[in-house]
Amino acid sequence: MSDKFALIIEDEEDLATIFSEALKAAGFETELIYDGAIAERRLREVYPAIVVLDLNLPHVDGNQLLHQIRTDPRLGNTRVLIATADAGMADMLTDEADLILLKPISFVQLRTMAERMGLAMS
Amino acid sequence: MILTLFYTFYLDISNAKESELLPSLYIGSLAMLGGIALIFLINRYGNGWVASLLFLFLFTFAIVFTSEPEMLLGEYMFYLTIPILMASILVRPWASFVLASLNTLIIALTAQNIQVVLPLPGVLGFYLLALVSWLTAQTMEHALRDLRDLNTQLEQRVQERTTALATANQELINANARLEELDKLKSRFLSIVSHELRTPLSAIQGFAEMLQYEVYGALSPKQHNALARIIANDERLLNLVNDLLDQARIEAGQLSLVNVTFPLQGLISDMESTIRVLVEAKKLYLRIHVADAVPTTLYGDQKRLQQILVNLVNNALKFTQQGGVDVHFYRPDEGHWAVDIVDTGPGIPKEAQNYIFDPFRQIDSSATREHKGFGLGLAIVKQLVTLMGGAVTVISEVGQGSTFTVTLPLISPIQRQ
Numbered sequence: 001m002s003d004k005f006a007l008i009i010e011d012e013e014d015l016a017t018i019f020s021e022a023l024k025a026a027g028f029e030t031e032l033i034y035d036g037a038i039a040e041r042r043l044r045e046v047y048p049a050i051v052v053l054d055l056n057l058p059h060v061d062g063n064q065l066l067h068q069i070r071t072d073p074r075l076g077n078t079r080v081l082i083a084t085a086d087a088g089m090a091d092m093l094t095d096e097a098d099l100i101l102l103k104p105i106s107f108v109q110l111r112t113m114a115e116r117m118g119l120a121m122s
Numbered sequence: 123m124i125l126t127l128f129y130t131f132y133l134d135i136s137n138a139k140e141s142e143l144l145p146s147l148y149i150g151s152l153a154m155l156g157g158i159a160l161i162f163l164i165n166r167y168g169n170g171w172v173a174s175l176l177f178l179f180l181f182t183f184a185i186v187f188t189s190e191p192e193m194l195l196g197e198y199m200f201y202l203t204i205p206i207l208m209a210s211i212l213v214r215p216w217a218s219f220v221l222a223s224l225n226t227l228i229i230a231l232t233a234q235n236i237q238v239v240l241p242l243p244g245v246l247g248f249y250l251l252a253l254v255s256w257l258t259a260q261t262m263e264h265a266l267r268d269l270r271d272l273n274t275q276l277e278q279r280v281q282e283r284t285t286a287l288a289t290a291n292q293e294l295i296n297a298n299a300r301l302e303e304l305d306k307l308k309s310r311f312l313s314i315v316s317h318e319l320r321t322p323l324s325a326i327q328g329f330a331e332m333l334q335y336e337v338y339g340a341l342s343p344k345q346h347n348a349l350a351r352i353i354a355n356d357e358r359l360l361n362l363v364n365d366l367l368d369q370a371r372i373e374a375g376q377l378s379l380v381n382v383t384f385p386l387q388g389l390i391s392d393m394e395s396t397i398r399v400l401v402e403a404k405k406l407y408l409r410i411h412v413a414d415a416v417p418t419t420l421y422g423d424q425k426r427l428q429q430i431l432v433n434l435v436n437n438a439l440k441f442t443q444q445g446g447v448d449v450h451f452y453r454p455d456e457g458h459w460a461v462d463i464v465d466t467g468p469g470i471p472k473e474a475q476n477y478i479f480d481p482f483r484q485i486d487s488s489a490t491r492e493h494k495g496f497g498l499g500l501a502i503v504k505q506l507v508t509l510m511g512g513a514v515t516v517i518s519e520v521g522q523g524s525t526f527t528v529t530l531p532l533i534s535p536i537q538r539q
Contacts, residue, residue, distance in 0.1 A: 012321050012325070014321075014325035014328070014329070015321065015324060015325055015328065017328075017329075018325065018328030018329065018331075018332065021328075021332050021337055022328075025335070025337060085316060085317060085320055085321075086313070087380055087425075088378065091380065102425075103320065103321075103324055104320055104323065104324035104327060104360060105324065105328075106327060106328065106331055107327075107328045107331035107335065108331055
């Protein structure tokens with residue numbers, strides 16, 4: 001996988017599309033996943049540079065996925081960007097995220113964040 | 123009947139032993155035993171018949187054993203009235219007649235035994251007394267019955283009240299349970315509404331922005347203009363929804379502060395960038411003044427402080443047509459920092475100053491149409507400031523502009539640990 005690969009894990013398809021477009025605009029290749037359980041499997045196969053992660057997901061929640069990423073040595077360089085509407089949930093994360101964005105997240109805001117991360121990584 | 127037979131028997135004995143004097147110790151013991159038995163029986167059975175009859179016979183035997191039987195017809199006859207009174211009180215009013223008849227029988231037997239004429243005035247006296255005690259006891263019984271009735275009624279009323287109280291109590295418990303249930307529902311409702319309303323609004327905003335940034339291809343100036351309106355209206359709707367949700371969260375006690383250390387300059391520049399469009403559109407000025415005493419780094423809920431400032435400054439700009447708004451950051455004392463928002467607007471009438479911080483209130487209904495919104499901005503400001511342990515006040519006079527002051531406790535990073 002390339003350095004510019006981003007995984008968007010968000011069950012609201014419209015929001016996932018916006019996040020994906022913002023990351024594409026920042027120069028990333030993207031893959032969209034709408035379900036926690038599928039994300040859990042996919043995270044064992046790919047090496048995303050950025051994961052945009054919703055917390056409230058079907059089957060496996062974002063907090064568990066964050067823990068999976070943080071405990072997987074393969075994903076040591078993966079940046080995790082939490083996208084949630086619930087500030088309280090963001091407070092209760094068991095592992096450290098690189099960035100927490102509170103919804104509503106604007107296209108421009110996310111694109112700017114992703115561009116900065118992309119620059120920092122290259 | 124048996125007792126009567128015994129009596130005659132003993133009377134005969136006592137007649138036979140008339141000359142012999144029975145030891146007074148023996149008689150005394152007998153009387154004591156009788157008295158104990160009497161008390162025991164009254165206590166044990168509470169039976170008026172037993173008590174009055176026993177009294178009568180014990181007395182009679184005592185007289186017959188100790189003295190001359192004729193004494194019963196003479197000076198001791200008076201004592202026979204006692205069981206009549208006892209029976210009327212302890213048994214039934216009419217029992218006095220039974221005892222009067224027994225007395226008559228006793229003195230008749232005695233009279234026959236010692237062969238004297240039955241003293242008729244005595245017999246009449248017994249019946250007269252029986253009549254009087256019957257009347258007295260009946261009156262007493264009526265009074266007692268009334269009292270008993272009253273008591274029963276009282277008990278009934280107490281019972282009714284107790285039942286009513288228990289029912290009311292149960293209803294309160296049920297109502298409380300329903301309230302708790304409602305509270306849970308309210309929380310659930312809040313999180314659902316928060317998610318369901320904001321998600322589509324964010325999606326609209328996101329897609330409109332993508333179009334605006336020509337992610338999907340170039341746009342004509344007219345298309346850009348239409349998009350700008352879509353985005354502006356979506357933002358307005360999003361802000362209204364956020365205000366409503368904030369108000370609901372505050373009311374439900376679910377709004378908690380997320381305190382962080384942040385630079386004052388960040389707060390100011392974020393506020394300026396949010397407000398700039400409105401300031402430029404209305405051709406007003408916005409001047410920021412920061413006193414040296416204000417620390418460059420503050421501790422608190424940056425997002426909510428931002429919201430407070432933007433709300434107040436927005437409000438000031440909304441009502442100001444000429445001039446502008448000055449924002450002063452300063453330190454009123456060692457333990458506090460404060461912000462004054464001074465506008466050159468129309469001012470707020472004194473009576474309105476009492477309710478401008480109430481939710482859903484605006485100075486007049488025409489203002490709502492002119493300026494739009496729910497009138498929640500100041501209410502949320504006040505509630506947030508209160509939650510932060512601070513205070514918000516207003517000084518204003520019609521035609522002289524308004525000054526809103528927010529005072530907040532200054533928490534140093536050392537103090538918060």
